[in-house]
Amino acid sequence: MTAALALIALLTIGTAVAAMSRRSLLNSVLLLAGSWVGIAAFFLWAGAEFAAFAQALIYVGAISMALLFAVLLTRRSREDFAPGPAVRSRALYAMLAGAALAGVLLAAVARGSLAVAPSPVPVVTVRQLGRQLMGPHAASLLVTGVLLTVALIGAVVVAAGGGPEKPEDAP
Amino acid sequence: MSPLQLCLAFSSVLFAVGLTGALARSNSILVLLGIELMLNAANLNFIAFWRYSPSHSPATGVIFVIFAIAVAAAEAAVGLALIISIYRHQSNIRLQEATRLKG
Numbered sequence: 001m002t003a004a005l006a007l008i009a010l011l012t013i014g015t016a017v018a019a020m021s022r023r024s025l026l027n028s029v030l031l032l033a034g035s036w037v038g039i040a041a042f043f044l045w046a047g048a049e050f051a052a053f054a055q056a057l058i059y060v061g062a063i064s065m066a067l068l069f070a071v072l073l074t075r076r077s078r079e080d081f082a083p084g085p086a087v088r089s090r091a092l093y094a095m096l097a098g099a100a101l102a103g104v105l106l107a108a109v110a111r112g113s114l115a116v117a118p119s120p121v122p123v124v125t126v127r128q129l130g131r132q133l134m135g136p137h138a139a140s141l142l143v144t145g146v147l148l149t150v151a152l153i154g155a156v157v158v159a160a161g162g163g164p165e166k167p168e169d170a171p
Numbered sequence: 172m173s174p175l176q177l178c179l180a181f182s183s184v185l186f187a188v189g190l191t192g193a194l195a196r197s198n199s200i201l202v203l204l205g206i207e208l209m210l211n212a213a214n215l216n217f218i219a220f221w222r223y224s225p226s227h228s229p230a231t232g233v234i235f236v237i238f239a240i241a242v243a244a245a246e247a248a249v250g251l252a253l254i255i256s257i258y259r260h261q262s263n264i265r266l267q268e269a270t271r272l273k274g
Contacts, residue, residue: 002174009181016185016208020192025200032204039211042181043236046222051214051236058240063207063247070200070251074258091195098191105183114175116223124230132230133237144241151245155252161259 004045012038025071033064047121050129178219186212199257199264203250210243 012035019031036059043052133141172180186209193205214236221232258264260271 002177005174005177005181009177009184013181013184013188016188016192020188020196020201020205020208025198028201028204032208035208036211039215042178042215043218046178046218048218048221048233048236051218051233051240054237054240055214058244059207059211063244066247066251067200067204070254073255074200074264087197090197094191094195097194098187101190102184102187105187106180109176109179109183110172112176114173114179116173116175119223119225122222122229124233129230129233129237132234137234140238144238148241148245151249155248158249159252159255161256 005042008038008041008045012042025075026068029064029067029071032067033060036060036064048124050124050126173223175219175223178223179216182212182215182219185215197265197267199254199266199269200251202266203247203254206250207243207247210239210246214239 015031015035015038019028019035022028022031036055040052040055040060043049043055189205189208189212191205192208193202196202196205217232217235217239221235254264257269261268
């Protein structure tokens with residue numbers, strides 16, 4: 001049980017670190033899709049099958065495809081990825097910040113009194129989820145639906161761009 | 172270490188990796204990817220606490236994760252549209268050069 005969790009964690013963190021450190025954007029996106037697969041595997045491991053299904057469908061299926069399209073649409077030249085001294089120092093500070101945050105969080109987790117009694121895996125059926133979503137969480141579901149609609153319309157408007165700018169951008 | 176602590180350590184490291192990526196890279200797509208990783212680490216915490224805590228409602232953690240994934244999908248869609256818009260205006264997607272508010 002714990003060995004499977006360690007394996008999933010190693011796979012996920014390894015692909016995430018590789019994705020964040022690769023020079024090529026395409027490699028990063030594909031490696032990050034592997035990391036999302038690892039997170040879906042964790043959801044399966046924890047017994048949340050529906051969340052694993054949603055994770056695989058939305059992240060591995062939809063968001064990675066949208067990211068690949070964005071990478072291909074915005075690919076111009078190698079100059080975007082040329083590392084300079086400013087980039088190096090910023091990467092160093094970012095690594096320091098990340099390591100400090102990881103240290104604080106890991107220390108808090110290790111020292112906290114989180115020793116839980118071994119409990120059986122909670123079973124949630126899709127029927128239960130649907131009843132919960134349509135009953136006590138119906139308002140949140142509606143708000144999320146409105147948010148997704150507005151985000152979709154906003155994304156189309158932003159990506160379609162302003163009309164009067166077009167003649168300037170053309171040459 | 173209890174399994175819950177292992178799960179929390181896993182999500183902490185994943186969050187730190189996402190934060191490092193979002194701070195270190197100057198390519199806006201990679202910054203967006205780092206933010207997505209941080210959101211995923213939060214989802215891991217929801218599922219870990221749902222799995223290991225005696226809860227009153229059996230589906231709470233999963234419902235949290237479903238809503239978080241929906242919001243993250245909306246955020247990714249808007250973020251990618253912004254990146255494409257930035258690319259149209261300045262022909263690259265370096266965040267350091269996106270300094271104008273005017274379109």
